[in-house]
Amino acid sequence: MNHRSEPRPDHPAPALGRARWLNRFPWVLLRLARAGGGHAIGTLSVWLWWDRFAAHHWHIRPIYPGAMFSVNLARHTGPEVVLRDGTLIRPGDRLVELHFANANLTRLLGEGLTTWSGMRRAREELAFLAGRIAAGDYGEVRAIHGVSLFAEAGRRLGFEFRPLPHTWRWALERYFMIGLLIIYHPEGWQRAQQLPESIWPGEVWLGLAGPRRPGGPMSR
Numbered sequence: 001m002n003h004r005s006e007p008r009p010d011h012p013a014p015a016l017g018r019a020r021w022l023n024r025f026p027w028v029l030l031r032l033a034r035a036g037g038g039h040a041i042g043t044l045s046v047w048l049w050w051d052r053f054a055a056h057h058w059h060i061r062p063i064y065p066g067a068m069f070s071v072n073l074a075r076h077t078g079p080e081v082v083l084r085d086g087t088l089i090r091p092g093d094r095l096v097e098l099h100f101a102n103a104n105l106t107r108l109l110g111e112g113l114t115t116w117s118g119m120r121r122a123r124e125e126l127a128f129l130a131g132r133i134a135a136g137d138y139g140e141v142r143a144i145h146g147v148s149l150f151a152e153a154g155r156r157l158g159f160e161f162r163p164l165p166h167t168w169r170w171a172l173e174r175y176f177m178i179g180l181l182i183i184y185h186p187e188g189w190q191r192a193q194q195l196p197e198s199i200w201p202g203e204v205w206l207g208l209a210g211p212r213r214p215g216g217p218m219s220r
Contacts, residue, residue: 076094083205
C-alpha cells in the first residue's frame with residue numbers, strides 16, 4: 001500500500017528518545033517545512049505536489065467517495081513472484097495497486113478514527129473492493145499489491161507480508177513515505193517522532209488466482 005498514512009493508535013506511546021534519528025541529515029531538511037493535516041509549506045510542499053501529480057498520472061482513485069483506500073491498475077514489472085497460496089505473478093500480469101487515500105484518511109483521523117475502528121473500516125472497504133474485482137470491474141487481475149511503512153499490519157487483513165531489502169531505492173521510498181505521513185497526519189511531526197528508527201517499507205500481496213479468493217480473508 002503505497003500507502004502513505006495510517007490510523008493513529010488509541011494511546012500513542014511516548015517517543016522515548018526514538019526520534020533522535022530524525023535529527024540527522026537529511027531529516028533536518030524536512031524540519032524546514034511546516035506540515036500536518038494535509039497541508040505543507042516549505043520543503044515538504046514538493047512532496048505534496050508529487051503526491052497529487054502521481055495520483056493524476058497513474059489514475060489513483062478512492063475505492064469509493066470518502067474511502068480510506070485508493071487503487072490503480074498496473075502491470076507487474078519485477079521478477080516472477082510465487083505467493084504462499086500458489087499464485088504465480090509473472091512480468092506483465094495485471095495488478096490492483098492499493099494505496100491510502102491520503103486526503104480522506106486525514107479527514108477520518110480528524111473525526112476520531114482509531115486503530116480498531118480503522119481496522120474494521122479497512123475490512124469493509126477491502127470486502128467492497130473484492131466484490132468489484134469479482135464482478136470484473138477491473139478486468140482480469142492476478143493479485144492485489146501494496147507497499148507501505150505499515151505493511152506488516154496487512155497480515156491482520158489476510159494479506160501476505162514480505163519485507164523489502166535495505167537498498168538505496170527503498171531508503172528513498174522510506175524518506176518519501178515518512179514525509180507524506182508528516183503532511184497528512186493531523187499531528188504532523190509529532191506522529192513521525194513516534195516511529196522507531198527500524199521502520200522500513202514492506203509489501204503486501206493477495207493472490208486472486210489461487211485458493212484465496214476475493215472476499216475471503218478480507219471480508220471476515
